[in-house]
Amino acid sequence: LAKTTQPISMDSYEGQEVNITCSHNNIATNDYITWYQQFPSQGPRFIIQGYKTKVTNEVASLFIPADRKSSTLSLPRVSLSDTAVYYCLVGGPQTGANNLFFGTGTRLTVIP
Amino acid sequence: EAQVTQNPRYLITVTGKKLTVTCSQNMNHEYMSWYRQDPGLGLRQIYYSMNVEVTDKGDVPEGYKVSRKEKRNFPLILESPSPNQTSLYFCASSTFQQGAYNSPLHFGNGTRLTVT
Numbered sequence: 048l049a050k051t052t053q054p055i056s057m058d059s060y061e062g063q064e065v066n067i068t069c070s071h072n073n074i075a076t077n078d079y080i081t082w083y084q085q086f087p088s089q090g091p092r093f094i095i096q097g098y099k100t101k102v103t104n105e106v107a108s109l110f111i112p113a114d115r116k117s118s119t120l121s122l123p124r125v126s127l128s129d130t131a132v133y134y135c136l137v138g139g140p141q142t143g144a145n146n147l148f149f150g151t152g153t154r155l156t157v158i159p
Numbered sequence: 160e161a162q163v164t165q166n167p168r169y170l171i172t173v174t175g176k177k178l179t180v181t182c183s184q185n186m187n188h189e190y191m192s193w194y195r196q197d198p199g200l201g202l203r204q205i206y207y208s209m210n211v212e213v214t215d216k217g218d219v220p221e222g223y224k225v226s227r228k229e230k231r232n233f234p235l236i237l238e239s240p241s242p243n244q245t246s247l248y249f250c251a252s253s254t255f256q257q258g259a260y261n262s263p264l265h266f267g268n269g270t271r272l273t274v275t
Binding site: 081083088089090091092093096134147149150151152 | 163192194199200201202203204247249251263264265266267268269271
């Protein structure tokens with residue numbers, strides 16, 4: 048089971064770049080790393096996904112080192128609306144559909 | 160609009176009174192799943208389904224039942240609810256076809272259940 052470990056919470060001021068790191072030491076060869084964002088009383092929402100190196104989209108960047116045992120979600124210039132819980136998820140053919148571990152996520156609070 | 164729809168959003172019931180939470184998706188996804196979310200415990204998987212008539216237990220299946228008679232629907236059934244099933248429930252779906260477990264999950268907006 049590819050479990051993940053993330054910081055429980057982080058605070059940041061508006062306009063700063065935020066980096067949230069996730070540890071996944073047991074990641075399997077074919078596993079992908081996916082990040083989700085969850086606002087209060089809403090379901091998690093897909094942000095970004097990657098397999099190795101760096102992935103960037105209009106919302107965030109994902110950095111994955113060569114050993115793939117961790118990953119870092121980078122949110123550029125956060126605003127108050129980025130206050131949410133962020134989940135790192137690891138999964139692939141070897142992990143199985145019943146072993147998608149969400150954990151407790153990282154609660155990001157953006158301060159004015 | 161592609162979406163996962165759960166009903167009801169809020170439900171208050173009493174111990175032992177059978178209830179069903181419905182989940183429907185319009186994306187023709189093979190994979191559907193139910194999660195419960197509790198403070199300090201994160202999201203935990205209850206049941207999942209890889210396709211019609213194929214269901215299996217997740218991490219916390221006790222006290223729950225599911226069925227998958229049609230591709231789009233995946234109801235969660237509590238035959239005899241108890242107070243420890245008070246929680247926020249989410250349904251999710253994904254393509255996940257042919258072992259493509261990297262496909263993102265699409266979540267509904269949740270059902271907040273209170274059992275007294």
